[in-house]
Amino acid sequence: MPTIHIEVVETSSLGDRSYLAHDGRDALVVDPQRDIDRFLALAGRLDVRITHVAETHVHNDYVSGGLALARATGAAYLVAAADDVKFDRVNVADGDEIAVSETMRVRAVATPGHTFNHLSYIVSGPAGPEGVFTGGSLLFGTTGRTDLLGPEHAHPLAHRQHMSARRLADLLPDGAHIWPTHGFGSFCSAGQSDATASTIGQEKRANPVLRLEADDFVTQTLDGLDAYPAYYAHMGVRNTAGPDLIDLTPARTADAAELHERVTAGEWVVDLRSRKAFAQRHLAGTLSFGLDGPMSTWLGWMADWDAPLTLLGESREQVAAAQRELARIGIDRPAAAASGTPREWAAGDATRLGELAVASFADLAAARAGNAPGHLPAADVVLDVRLRGEWQAGHIDGAVHVPLPDLPHRLHEVPDGTVWVHCGAGYRAAAASSLLRRAGRRVVHIDDAFGNAEDAGLHFAGH
Structure with missing residues (x-):
């Protein structure tokens, strides 16, 4: 009997997961990030054909790759019918069933809370339901936060989040797996968990949304919410308009004279090396956002949107990796970049070097x-x-x-x-x-x- 396989595509820098579900022949991709080459490569390695791409919701923490992936593969693009988007898609609503292949089906379940029109997708094989892609609804040990659409909506959406999680728990057997998009460090999550996998039964025992009554859950959830990245304000707009293709061609190289000009002008010239390397020696006036941590989250949060960014790395590969991370949140093209050492960036002028x-x-x-x-x-x-x-x-x-x-x-x-x-x-x-x-x-x-x-x-x- 054919088995459904779930492949996890981690984007740890943003605290998210995307998924590729397949039966050995046809595949469904859920909540893909913008750099779709990862999903195309994975499908190629598995020798499967991506026939469907599904969004659980309009994302607030990254630019979606769903539209681009669907267009590149010819896949059906499943998006909530109630979401007002500016591109062609397959309208999906509560209760709709989609045949991904002869052996794999998904059922859309309305699970509002994280957003108004949020959907989860129950995946079934020949033996019945195997699990559910929950997006920002039921997460490992927590739920998606409910204040991203405005503080005035946080309270009513938290009540809906409680009902949605309970609905999933009622619809599925205890052994059904849950595959959330958020909850691995993302600010879209109301809390964090160290769990790497879970089931409906495990969440019934541990998750506050399934253990607390509605009012208590709402109070606890809203009391625990903290600030979230400022760049979130741009993501929903970008995703409803239809994100354009990602451009990962190398940024223009800046020489030492240009770096000096940009630093002197007060621009954000970002050192991607580790903080320890930065402390030992750096180009004076540059800013430390090491690629070994959540660089894109903090840099995207703090830098003025559309302000010129210059990236400095130990190697071209490090700069390219940072460029990919930033493109995931819509910071598409660095103004310039350079690779090498602080001494090279300072053209050997020791007065332009600093330490910490x-x-x-x-x-x-x-x-x-x-x-x-x-x-x-x-x-x-x-x-x-x-x-x-x-x-x-x-x-x-x-x-x-x-x-x-x-x-x-x-x-x-x-x-x-x-x-x-x-x-x-x-x-x-x-x-x-x-x-x-x-x-x-x-x-x-x-x-x-x-x-x-x-x-x-x-x-x-x-x-």
């Missing part, structure tokens, strides 16, 4: 006690750049709080003196430190896990 002091929370505790290690300056200001919810859960007593996404426009609020900057693990603090250094501030980057702060003897507030 790095410390631990133990070093901060010593500095606050008046015993700063000899290579570190006094801790005049402690700046916490974590998000609001993290700050409220507990923070270092006396610290100043400016969430990283707000920092470009609130640099003037950081008190005078040497600034010791921290976040939760070091990545965001590196970005913040580089912004402060560009503004002429003296900075120490605390590259340490926040869990070590209390162990170091630092006093806390907000617990």
Whole structure:
């Protein structure tokens, strides 16, 4: 008897998953990211034909590749009939059944909550339902957030989210798999989970949406929501209009003179190397957004939309990888790029190179006690750049709080003196430190896990 196989296509930088379901011959792709070459290559390796592409909802956190993939393959493009889009698609509504192949069928289920017109897709084989693609509805241990369409809709959509999750649990057997799009670090998720797989039965035992009554779930969900990336405002518009094809041809190469001009002009010249490499040596005035972390999320959140970006990497491959990540959120073409070393970017001029002091929370505790290690300056200001919810859960007593996404426009609020900057693990603090250094501030980057702060003897507030 033919078996349905589910292939996961991870986009870990955005915290999302896409899927390719196939029976060995024909395939359905669900919620594809914009760089469709990954799905075409996967289908080629599996020797299957993509006959259908399905969207669970109009995405807010990335530019969809669904339309481009459907056009490239000739596949039917399944989109909620209620969504007002500007392109041809196959209208799908609650209860519709689609034959993907002779052995695989999908049933659309209306699951509003994350968006008004959200759909989930129950996948069935010869033996019956095997699982459901849940998009931003029922996730591993949580659900999709309900405030992305505006705060005025958050409360009623949270109630719908509760009903939708309960409906899926009622429709499917406990052994049915769930395959969500969000919940792996995406800001589209109301919470996060370490789970890598789950079933309806597991979610009944662990997921608040299936354990709490509606009012309690709504209250808990809305209380837990924090800020989400500013670039989300552009994604829905782009996806309903019909995204154009991705362009991953190499960006124009900038020489040292042009890099100097762009830095001097105050443009965003982004260093993609690791934060440790940046701290050791960098082109002065550049900003640290290492490709080894969620670069596109934070950079896309903070940089002015449509502002020129210049990418600096150790290699052309690193620049190309960053270009792909940024294109996924609609930042299509860097103004320029360069690969090599800081010395090359500075044309050998040592006065155009910088470094960044790095410390631990133990070093901060010593500095606050008046015993700063000899290579570190006094801790005049402690700046916490974590998000609001993290700050409220507990923070270092006396610290100043400016969430990283707000920092470009609130640099003037950081008190005078040497600034010791921290976040939760070091990545965001590196970005913040580089912004402060560009503004002429003296900075120490605390590259340490926040869990070590209390162990170091630092006093806390907000617990």
